[in-house]
Amino acid sequence: MRALLQRVQRASVAIEGxxxxxxxxxxxxxxxxxxxxxxxxxxxxAGKCASLRVMEDSGGKMNLSLLExxxxxxxxxxxxxxxxxxxxxxxxxxxxxxxxxxxxxxDAFVVAMKQALGETRVRTGLFGAMMRVTIVNDGxxxxxxxxNVQQ
Numbered sequence: 001m002r003a004l005l006q007r008v009q010r011a012s013v014a015i016e017g018x019x020x021x022x023x024x025x026x027x028x029x030x031x032x033x034x035x036x037x038x039x040x041x042x043x044x045x046a047g048k049c050a051s052l053r054v055m056e057d058s059g060g061k062m063n064l065s066l067l068e069x070x071x072x073x074x075x076x077x078x079x080x081x082x083x084x085x086x087x088x089x090x091x092x093x094x095x096x097x098x099x100x101x102x103x104x105x106x107d108a109f110v111v112a113m114k115q116a117l118g119e120t121r122v123r124t125g126l127f128g129a130m131m132r133v134t135i136v137n138d139g140x141x142x143x144x145x146x147x148n149v150q151q
Contacts, residue, residue: 026071032081
């Protein structure tokens with residue numbers, strides 16, 4: 001499982017032109033699920049995302065976790081994080097879990113994030129929907145976090 005974290009000042013998701021979720025300072029988390037991932041991967045990754053110390057403290061240093069900074073998270077499903085671009089110019093997605101496998105693990109990640117940060121500080125896109133994500137980056141700070149690197 002992969003999470004691409006982008007530290008943001010604010011962000012929103014729109015579906016069919018309507019804003020369905022928005023947050024202030026925190027992370028946009030683009031979440032990719034790989035074939036064979038488990039609920040343990042989802043819990044581990046959520047704990048890592050909530051605890052990663054990349055929010056600025058009062059001195060401007062990346063020293064606070066999302067939890068400590070009382071930031072929010074906007075979680076968006078993103079199967080393209082498992083794009084394979086090694087051959088040709090058209091990415092392959094054979095490592096990405098199909099929606100039947102991925103959606104329950106996406107949901108497990110969201111639940112774990114809500115347990116870590118609190119219900120009101122976690123927002124989501126709509127799994128499998130075509131979304132317009134608006135991001136005002138903070139930094140920018142972008143970090144890839146993985147639950148299990150499989151070779």
